[in-house]
Amino acid sequence: MGEISAAVAAAIHLVVTLDSDLVEIVLLSLNVNCSSVTLASLLGLPLGASLAVFNFFGRRTIIMITSALMGLPPVVVGLFVYLLLSRSGPMGVFGLLYTPTAMIIAQVILITPIITALTHQAIEDLWKEYREQLISLGAGPTRALTTLLWEARFTLTTAVLAGLGRATAEVGAVMIVGGNIEHLTRVMTTTISLETSKGNLTLALGLGMILVMMSIAVNASVFIIRDSVRRDPK
Amino acid sequence: MVTLRLIPLVLCWLAFDIATSAFAIEDSQIVLASTTSTENSGLLQFLLPAFQSRTGIRVHVIAIGSGQAIRLAKNGDADVLLVHHKNSEEKLVAEGHALSRHKVMYNDYIIVGPQNDPASLSNIKDATKALRRIATAQALFVSRGDYSGTHMAERKLWREAHINVDAAHSWYRETGSGMGAALNLANGMGAYTVVDRATWLAFQNKGTLTILSSGDPKMRNQYTVLAVNPGRHPHVQAAAAKLFVKWITSPEAQKLISHYKISGEQLFYPNAPEVIE
Numbered sequence: 451m452g453e454i455s456a457a458v459a460a461a462i463h464l465v466v467t468l469d470s471d472l473v474e475i476v477l478l479s480l481n482v483n484c485s486s487v488t489l490a491s492l493l494g495l496p497l498g499a500s501l502a503v504f505n506f507f508g509r510r511t512i513i514m515i516t517s518a519l520m521g522l523p524p525v526v527v528g529l530f531v532y533l534l535l536s537r538s539g540p541m542g543v544f545g546l547l548y549t550p551t552a553m554i555i556a557q558v559i560l561i562t563p564i565i566t567a568l569t570h571q572a573i574e575d576l577w578k579e580y581r582e583q584l585i586s587l588g589a590g591p592t593r594a595l596t597t598l599l600w601e602a603r604f605t606l607t608t609a610v611l612a613g614l615g616r617a618t619a620e621v622g623a624v625m626i627v628g629g630n631i632e633h634l635t636r637v638m639t640t641t642i643s644l645e646t647s648k649g650n651l652t653l654a655l656g657l658g659m660i661l662v663m664m665s666i667a668v669n670a671s672v673f674i675i676r677d678s679v680r681r682d683p684k
Numbered sequence: 685m686v687t688l689r690l691i692p693l694v695l696c697w698l699a700f701d702i703a704t705s706a707f708a709i710e711d712s713q714i715v716l717a718s719t720t721s722t723e724n725s726g727l728l729q730f731l732l733p734a735f736q737s738r739t740g741i742r743v744h745v746i747a748i749g750s751g752q753a754i755r756l757a758k759n760g761d762a763d764v765l766l767v768h769h770k771n772s773e774e775k776l777v778a779e780g781h782a783l784s785r786h787k788v789m790y791n792d793y794i795i796v797g798p799q800n801d802p803a804s805l806s807n808i809k810d811a812t813k814a815l816r817r818i819a820t821a822q823a824l825f826v827s828r829g830d831y832s833g834t835h836m837a838e839r840k841l842w843r844e845a846h847i848n849v850d851a852a853h854s855w856y857r858e859t860g861s862g863m864g865a866a867l868n869l870a871n872g873m874g875a876y877t878v879v880d881r882a883t884w885l886a887f888q889n890k891g892t893l894t895i896l897s898s899g900d901p902k903m904r905n906q907y908t909v910l911a912v913n914p915g916r917h918p919h920v921q922a923a924a925a926k927l928f929v930k931w932i933t934s935p936e937a938q939k940l941i942s943h944y945k946i947s948g949e950q951l952f953y954p955n956a957p958e959v960i961e
Contacts, residue, residue: 631744
C-alpha cells in the first residue's frame with residue numbers, strides 16, 4: 451500500500467505544480483489521440499454506415515475482417531508502420547518516422563476498424579427499422595446514409611469513445627514509430643513505460659493515474675455535451 | 685445546439701493542425717540511436733544540452749538495445765549511433781552502413797542477485813566462475829534475451845563458462861525485455877542477472893537485489909560512437925552527425941562524462957580520442 455499512496459502523492463504533486471514536462475506530454479498525448487480519433491472517425495463512420503446500408507459483393511467478408519481487425523495488436527501495427535515509413539521503406543522519402551504524424555498514422559490504423567465495426571452495428575439496426583420509411587420518402591442512398599448517421603449520433607459517440615479509449619491506452623505502436631523522443635514524441639503511455647524501466651515505479655503509477663483521470667475527464671465532457679443536446683431538442 | 689455539438693470536433697481539428705505543423709523536421713537536428721543504459725542512467729540528458737548550446741543542433745534520442753539500434757542504422761533511420769557491441773559495430777562498418785568507430789567511454793558489467801545469495805557468489809571477482817556457481821546451484825537467472833549489447837555480452841560469458849543455457853529452462857529465464865524490465869523481473873523473482881553498472885546505479889527499484897560479482901577485467905563494457913554513412917544513406921544529416929562524433933570525443937564532452945555521478949559514484953569513464961579503425 452505504501453507504494454500506491456506514494457504514487458497518489460506523486461500524481462497530485464505533478465498536477466498541482468503543473469510540471470512543465472508533464473504538461474508537454476499531456477498536450478502531445480491529447481493531440482495525437484484526438485487527431486487519430488478524428489481521422490479514424492472520418493473514415494470509420496461513413497465506412498461502417500455504408501457496410502450496413504449498401505449491398506455489394508464481398509460485403510459480409512469485409513464486415514467479418516473489420517471485426518477481426520478490432521483485435522489488432524498495437525506492436526504489429528507499429529512494426530508495419532515502421533517498415534512503411536522507414537527510410538528503406540516505400541514511404542521513406544517523406545521522413546515521417548519518429549514524428550507525431552507517424553504516431554497518428556499508426557493509431558488511425560488501430561482505431562478505424564473499431565469505429566467502423568461499431569458504427570456498422572449501430573446503423574444496421576436503425577436501417578432495419580427505418581428502411582421502408584426512408585425509401586418511401588424518396589431518400590437516395592447518400593441521403594439515407596447521412597440521415598441514419600445523424601439519427602444514430604448518440605449511439606455513435608460510444609463508437610468514437612471506444613476508439614479514443616484504445617488510442618489512450620496503447621503503447622506498443624507509438625513506442626516503435628514515435629521512438630519516445632523527449633520533447634518530440636514522448637506521450638503519457640511511453641513515459642509510463644520508460645519510468646517503469648528506470649525502476650521508478652511510483653512515478654510510473656502516478657502518471658498512470660493522471661492518464662486515467664484524463665480519460666475520465668474526456669469521457670465526462672462528451673457525456674455532458676451529449677446529455678445537454680438530448681435534453682434540449684430544437 | 686448544433687454549435688455546441690461542434691465544439692469537440694473543432695478542438696480536435698485544432699489539435700490536428702498543431703500536430704502536423706509544429707513538428708516539421710528541421711535541418712538542425714539528428715536522430716541518435718542509443719543503448720538504453722545511456723538514456724536510463726540520465727547521462728544523455730546531462731550531456732546533450734551542452735552539445736545543443738554549442739552547435740544549435742537538437743539531438744533526438746531513441747533509446748533501444750544495441751541490436752535494434754544497429755538495425756535502425758542499416759535501414760537508414762538514424763544519423764548517429766552510441767552503442768556497445770564490438771562485433772556488430774565492426775560488421776556495420778564493414779557492410780558500409782556506418783563510418784569509422786570511435787571510442788567514447790567505458791564502464792563494466794556486474795552480476796547482481798538477491799541478498800541471500802542462493803548460489804553463494806559472495807563477491808567473487810571471476811565472472812565465469814560466478815556464472816558456473818549459478819548454474820551449479822540452478823539458481824534463477826534472468827537474461828535480457830533481446831540481442832542487446834548486454835545480452836550478447838552475457839551470452840559470451842556463458843560460452844566462456846562452457847554452460848549451455850539454452851537447455852536450462854528450469855532456471856535460465858529469457859525475458860526479451862530491456863535492462864530495466866529485466867531488473868524489475870529479477871527483483872520480483874529473486875533472480876541473478878548481468879547488468880551494466882550505469883543502469884544499476886541509476887535504477888530505483890533494486891529491492892533485495894545487490895551486487896554479487898564485479899571487478900573482472902573481461903566484464904569491461906566499451907561504448908562507441910558511429911556516424912551513419914551518407915554514401916549509403918544519402919538523406920542522413922551527415923554534417924551534423926560528424927559534428928556530434930567530433931564533439932562527444934572532444935575534451936569538453938569527455939570531461940563532462942567523467943563528471944557525471946549518481947550518489948557520488950562515477951558511471952562512465954571517458955576514453956576518447958582513439959579511432960579504432
